[in-house]
Amino acid sequence: MKVSELAETEGFRAIALPEPGREIEGCYIGDLLSWVMGRAREGNAWVTIMSNINIAAVASLADVSCVILAEGVEPDAQVCETALAKGINLITAGLPAYEVAVKLSGMI
Amino acid sequence: MGESLAFHYEVDGGDFTSAGQASVKIKKNLRQLGVDAETIRRVSIAMYEGEINMVIHANGGNADVIVDDTGVTIILADKGPGIADTEKAMEEGYSTAPDNVRSLGFGAGMGLPNMKRYTDDMKIESVLGEGTTITMKVNF
Structure with a gap:
């Protein structure tokens, strides 16, 4: 499934979608950035509640297909700008991380 | 390639918002x-x-990256407090x-293990009170 399709799904909302055509391949949940870099796979949707600026660098380096902010977390404007500049797809979801993953699992 | 190419970056110790700039630049370079995607990653x-690590512990430092026929060598040097027990x-x-x-979201104690995990060769030279130099190599 493409990131743009996920962004249109009920419960999900795009915050920055510079690369809407990226394919979501699997999912990784985590808030410790080094764990994410060490374990997330290329193309994964990364589900987290971290919304500070460093998530843009981690997402870029780990080459995930998108970052999904769970629990309705909203990033500040600087994170959105950086995500757009670095080609990071950023989506927010009102659901807890587990429910995000369950939903994803049925769609990808 | 035939010859080696060298890149130099200064890592600002000021704050976390700029951390990662050198890594993102080397990715582009x-x-x-x-270079193939997995090696870049x-x-x-x-x-x-x-x-x-240099931002957290050493108020910044220098990063040098050398690309040659055999792979990519990364040398990170700082003038921080040094590592008391590298093992x-x-x-x-x-984590300290x-x-x-x-x-x-940092400080999980995974930084150095990840550096080892992602490289083929890693060497830590550290002197307490003087600084740390880490040399890593990713082979092609």
């Missing part, structure tokens, strides 16, 4: 050189971990990072 993640520092989960850093 390697992509322009036509390994190099840039190892370098980002090193950058973060302990290499253990997953061991302060709480404010942990609240940002």
Whole structure:
């Protein structure tokens, strides 16, 4: 499934979608950035509640297909700008991380 | 390639918002050189971990990256406090990072282990009170 399709799904909302055509391949949940870099796979949707600026660098380096902010977390404007500049797809979801993953699992 | 190429970056120790700039730049540079995606991923993640360490512990430092026919060599040098026990520092989960850093999602004690995991060769030279130099190599 493409990131743009996920962004249109009920419960999900795009915050920055510079690369809407990226394919979501699997999912990784985590808030410790080094764990994410060490374990997330290329193309994964990364589900987290971290919304500070460093998530843009981690997402870029780990080459995930998108970052999904769970629990309705909203990033500040600087994170959105950086995500757009670095080609990071950023989506927010009102659901807890587990429910995000369950939903994803049925769609990808 | 035939010859080696060298890149130099200064890692700003000021704050976390700029951390990762050198890693993102090297990612772009390697992509322009036509290096394969997996090698780029390994190099840039190892370098980002090193950058973060220099920001957390050493108020910044220097990063040099050398690309030749055999692979990519990364040399990270700082004038920080040095590492008291390098063996302990290499253990997953061991961290001396302060709480404010942990609240940002860093300081999980995975930095050095990740650097080792993503590179083929890694050497730590550290002198207490003088600084640390880490040399890593990712082979093609």
